[in-house]
Amino acid sequence: MSTLRGAAPVGAPDAVAPAESHSKADRAYQALIEGIQQGRFAPGSRLVLAQLADELGMSVVPVREAIRRLQHDDLVSYERNVGATVVGVDPEEYRYTMETLALVEGFSTAQCAPLVTAAELERARDINARMRALLDDFDPVEFTALNKEFHSTLFEHHQNPHILDLVHRGWNRLTALRSSTFAHVPGRAPQSVAEHDQLLDLIAAGAPFQDIEAAARQHRANTLTAYMDTMAPADQH
Amino acid sequence: MSTLRGAAPVGAPDAVAPAESHSKADRAYQALIEGIQQGRFAPGSRLVLAQLADELGMSVVPVREAIRRLQHDDLVSYERNVGATVVGVDPEEYRYTMETLALVEGFSTAQCAPLVTAAELERARDINARMRALLDDFDPVEFTALNKEFHSTLFEHHQNPHILDLVHRGWNRLTALRSSTFAHVPGRAPQSVAEHDQLLDLIAAGAPFQDIEAAARQHRANTLTAYMDTMAPADQH
DNA sequence: CCGCGCAAAATCGTATACGATCTGTGGTGA
DNA sequence: TCACCACAGATCGTATACGATTTTGCGCGG
Numbered sequence: 001m002s003t004l005r006g007a008a009p010v011g012a013p014d015a016v017a018p019a020e021s022h023s024k025a026d027r028a029y030q031a032l033i034e035g036i037q038q039g040r041f042a043p044g045s046r047l048v049l050a051q052l053a054d055e056l057g058m059s060v061v062p063v064r065e066a067i068r069r070l071q072h073d074d075l076v077s078y079e080r081n082v083g084a085t086v087v088g089v090d091p092e093e094y095r096y097t098m099e100t101l102a103l104v105e106g107f108s109t110a111q112c113a114p115l116v117t118a119a120e121l122e123r124a125r126d127i128n129a130r131m132r133a134l135l136d137d138f139d140p141v142e143f144t145a146l147n148k149e150f151h152s153t154l155f156e157h158h159q160n161p162h163i164l165d166l167v168h169r170g171w172n173r174l175t176a177l178r179s180s181t182f183a184h185v186p187g188r189a190p191q192s193v194a195e196h197d198q199l200l201d202l203i204a205a206g207a208p209f210q211d212i213e214a215a216a217r218q219h220r221a222n223t224l225t226a227y228m229d230t231m232a233p234a235d236q237h
Numbered sequence: 238m239s240t241l242r243g244a245a246p247v248g249a250p251d252a253v254a255p256a257e258s259h260s261k262a263d264r265a266y267q268a269l270i271e272g273i274q275q276g277r278f279a280p281g282s283r284l285v286l287a288q289l290a291d292e293l294g295m296s297v298v299p300v301r302e303a304i305r306r307l308q309h310d311d312l313v314s315y316e317r318n319v320g321a322t323v324v325g326v327d328p329e330e331y332r333y334t335m336e337t338l339a340l341v342e343g344f345s346t347a348q349c350a351p352l353v354t355a356a357e358l359e360r361a362r363d364i365n366a367r368m369r370a371l372l373d374d375f376d377p378v379e380f381t382a383l384n385k386e387f388h389s390t391l392f393e394h395h396q397n398p399h400i401l402d403l404v405h406r407g408w409n410r411l412t413a414l415r416s417s418t419f420a421h422v423p424g425r426a427p428q429s430v431a432e433h434d435q436l437l438d439l440i441a442a443g444a445p446f447q448d449i450e451a452a453a454r455q456h457r458a459n460t461l462t463a464y465m466d467t468m469a470p471a472d473q474h
Numbered sequence: 475c476c477g478c479g480c481a482a483a484a485t486c487g488t489a490t491a492c493g494a495t496c497t498g499t500g501g502t503g504a
Numbered sequence: 505t506c507a508c509c510a511c512a513g514a515t516c517g518t519a520t521a522c523g524a525t526t527t528t529g530c531g532c533g534g
Contacts, residue, residue, distance in 0.1 A: 003292070022317075023487080024487080025487085047514095048515070049515075058489090061488055061490095062488070064516090064517090065302075068305065069305075069309075073515085074399075079496095080259075080260065080495085081494080081495045081516050082497085082515075083515075096397045096399045096400075099399075100399045104340065107340050159332045160336050160337060161333060161335075162336075163336070163337055166403070192426045192534075209334065210451075214447075261518070262517085262518090285486095286485075286486070287485075287486095295519090296518055296519045296520075297486090298518055298519070298520095299518070302484090317525085317526095318486050318524080318525045319485075319525090319526065319527085320486070327493075358502075403529090409495080463486065
């Protein structure tokens with residue numbers, strides 16, 4: 001899907017596009033998404049067209065378009081004649097996003113698995129080793145970055161660009177919702193690393209499609225569960 | 238997701254919004270999507286802003302926005318400084334769409350299954366019976382409409398709006414790509430009806446999640462396979 | 475006859491301007 | 505004191521205008 005869209009998904013590993021996309025709308029989009037992900041625009045805060053346009057040194061028209069893109073990325077909520085507000089850390093929305101991501105990421109991982117080369121598998125193991133090394137002196141940001149890199153390695157030979165795009169969108173959204181899940185649930189990290197190893201073993205062994213899919217899906221579902229348990233331990237009715 | 242987006246997804250069963258959405262951009266979007274789905278805008282044909290604006294009795298600004306929405310729905314491809322062209326019936330793209338739809342629809346069906354009431358199950362059986370009755374004097378359009386209705390019934394209690402939105406997008410895209418798959422592969426229809434029954438049996442029996450998901454996914458995958466076999470029997474390299 | 479370059483037409487991208495709609499505030503009457 | 509209404513400010517939605525880029529067609533030279 002990436003190949004279809006005029007704007008490359010920000011954060012996509014294949015989109016190493018420079019900051020200069022030769023389109024003000026693109027620049028605005030990138031600036032806003034970065035601002036949201038870095039927390040410069042707090043959740044719930046309003047994004048006012050004129051103000052942003054002034055800030056970015058352009059007219060409101062490109063800004064407006066950028067905001068509509070953010071809207072369909074579900075990074076902002078929009079109300080007609082009122083404006084856009086940065087989407088909050090609603091646990092419900094987080095759950096939806098993680099669930100969707102588990103679905104598409106699981107499928108994509110399984111689909112790519114037979115095409116992963118030995119070298120890539122080695123690279124993934126190396127990344128996971130670095131993640132494990134990081135467990136002692138835990139750094140959530142670095143850990144999350146490696147986590148992304150790990151899964152990206154397994155997606156190198158994506159078969160279905162639509163699904164790949166969905167994965168990237170999910171990642172973007174997560175990054176926007178909170179800089180790092182592991183910052184909130186550090187206890188999840190060791191388990192995550194272990195599951196990575198299991199996943200790699202399955203791929204290396206040429207396990208059946210549904211086994212790999214189930215494992216990859218469960219991997220993310222576990223993260224979600226860990227998060228939910230931590231954040232809302234009183235959520236038992 | 239639907240609840241987050243400013244514009245209700247066209248074709249969504251819960252979006253019975255009248256043609257008057259009180260926004261020219263919305264009207265333009267709806268007009269264009271209908272035009273594409275009805276074949277008024279042939280695949281490959283260009284969508285010129287000024288021309289459409291004139292036709293719809295509005296300025297180019299709302300039309301532009303509508304086209305960008307179509308772009309992210311993957312109904313048109315867009316090139317900077319050139320314009321939008323209606324996406325064609327590329328078999329590759331069709332495969333991607335069907336595959337993605339199999340994924341999200343399968344999951345959604347499985348997730349909704351435990352919540353389907355007896356009445357709804359009955360309704361689904363009734364729809365399927367009407368589809369079976371249609372097999373003798375086959376009408377692809379009517380059959381496809383019932384097919385949509387059938388699956389919609391099983392989605393009544395959607396859990397994850399993001400995934401539901403993905404399903405709707407996939408349907409929209411399919412409708413745009415070709416008015417009806419069954420028009421091209423009529424031989425698939427009887428098998429489809431039979432699989433519907435099996436799916437209903439699984440749901441009624443309270444089958445495990447993964448069984449229902451697998452069945453629903455396979456159901457759509459089968460349609461894809463049937464189509465691929467018919468359209469490209471020489472595709473064996 | 476074919477390729478190359480330039481100019482004109484077509485089309486998009488952005489800026490500015492104005493009307494429409496919403497939100498908040500202050501005042502008035504009960 | 506509280507509810508309600510009117511008005512003003514803020515912000516968005518759309519129209520129009522103009523500059524930027526691409527495409528196309530024509531003429532020239534080989």
